[in-house]
Amino acid sequence: MQGAGDVCAGDTRRAESTYRCQTALLRDPEPVPRGLAYTPGMARIHLIEIHEQSWCPAFLRDGTTEYLEFVIRKGRFYQPVAERLIAAVRRVGARRITDLCSGSGGPWVSLHQAFADAGIPVEVTLTDLYPNVAAFERVQSETGLAVELRNDPVDATRVPADMGEFRTLFSSFHHFQPAAASAILASAVKAGAGIAVFEASKRSLGMLIGSLLVPLMVLVATPFMRPFRVWRLLLTYLIPILPLLIWFDGAVSCLRTYSPDELRDLVAEMDAGADDYEWDIGEIPASVGRSPITYLIGTPRTQEPST
Numbered sequence: 001m002q003g004a005g006d007v008c009a010g011d012t013r014r015a016e017s018t019y020r021c022q023t024a025l026l027r028d029p030e031p032v033p034r035g036l037a038y039t040p041g042m043a044r045i046h047l048i049e050i051h052e053q054s055w056c057p058a059f060l061r062d063g064t065t066e067y068l069e070f071v072i073r074k075g076r077f078y079q080p081v082a083e084r085l086i087a088a089v090r091r092v093g094a095r096r097i098t099d100l101c102s103g104s105g106g107p108w109v110s111l112h113q114a115f116a117d118a119g120i121p122v123e124v125t126l127t128d129l130y131p132n133v134a135a136f137e138r139v140q141s142e143t144g145l146a147v148e149l150r151n152d153p154v155d156a157t158r159v160p161a162d163m164g165e166f167r168t169l170f171s172s173f174h175h176f177q178p179a180a181a182s183a184i185l186a187s188a189v190k191a192g193a194g195i196a197v198f199e200a201s202k203r204s205l206g207m208l209i210g211s212l213l214v215p216l217m218v219l220v221a222t223p224f225m226r227p228f229r230v231w232r233l234l235l236t237y238l239i240p241i242l243p244l245l246i247w248f249d250g251a252v253s254c255l256r257t258y259s260p261d262e263l264r265d266l267v268a269e270m271d272a273g274a275d276d277y278e279w280d281i282g283e284i285p286a287s288v289g290r291s292p293i294t295y296l297i298g299t300p301r302t303q304e305p306s307t
């Protein structure tokens with residue numbers, strides 16, 4: 001099934017030549033899918049998320065991103081994007097992916113396997129402004145595959161030009177105000193790198209109401225989370241800071257998430273280079289009962305062979 005908000009011709013199963021998208025086309029109005037779609041009139045609000053603050057204690061930040069990694073892995077949340085991401089990486093011919101804002105590893109345990117199954121031996125570099133090195137090491141040992149970890153802070157808004165031929169951001173593009181978000185895209189373009197952004201959250205009333213269940217989900221999930229940590233149990237059941245923090249940051253994430261139209265605007269606002277890229281922006285259907293995943297994929301336009 002094709003994503004309802006797709007703007008480019010074709011899906012990943014079609015020939016690559018049909019998989020072209022002119023920047024001008026990005027502004028065409030697209031039907032918004034029903035269900036947990038972006039709620040009309042709900043403006044983007046950039047409140048703070050606690051775990052992204054420099055003053056947030058590392059154990060609270062790690063407790064938040066470790067829960068996110070657990071839920072994403074168990075629920076295979078980003079599995080529906082694998083095919084499209086793999087196709088983009090294949091088009092770029094990248095062998096090294098730099099994942100920005102990796103938190104505790106996000107979806108890479110399962111996505112790495114999808115790359116291996118597709119016969120693309122990519123090396124993934126996990127990075128973050130506040131790297132959770134222990135979590136990166138767990139992803140590395142669990143995959144047994146090439147996952148490189150960076151224990152120095154990597155700011156997604158200041159990525160060294162030589163870092164990877166392809167950049168990814170999962171559940172994190174909403175952390176950036178429009179100017180910074182546009183600069184992240186521009187930085188990838190300047191480096192000639194592919195870039196892919198995926199967001200499972202959505203700025204919708206339905207998802208905000210659904211987020212009220214998050215504290216309960218944290219209470220249920222915590223005994224199954226590894227590694228076992230006494231502080232995690234104390235901060236979940238004795239003083240329930242973690243359930244409340246994860247709910248609050250999750251709700252704020254929804255309010256900050258860019259819609260496909262807003263992602264198109266970010267591309268249009270880039271100073272230079274956008275026309276040298278193919279931009280695929282839209283929503284990928286998720287499994288039944290789940291909201292579609294909003295995505296943006298930018299890849300350098302391939303030169304047409306001269307006749």
Ligand SMILES: C[S@@+](CC[C@H](N)C(=O)[O-])C[C@H]1O[C@@H](n2cnc3c(N)ncnc32)[C@H](O)[C@@H]1O
Binds near residue numbers: 065069101128129
């Ligand atoms: C919601 S978590 C997402 C983690 C992961 N990608 C996932 O899917 O589970 C957002 C992450 O972005 C990181 N972050 C926030 N601002 C950042 C920045 N300017 N540069 C790099 N990482 C940043 C935070 O430390 C946090 O780990």
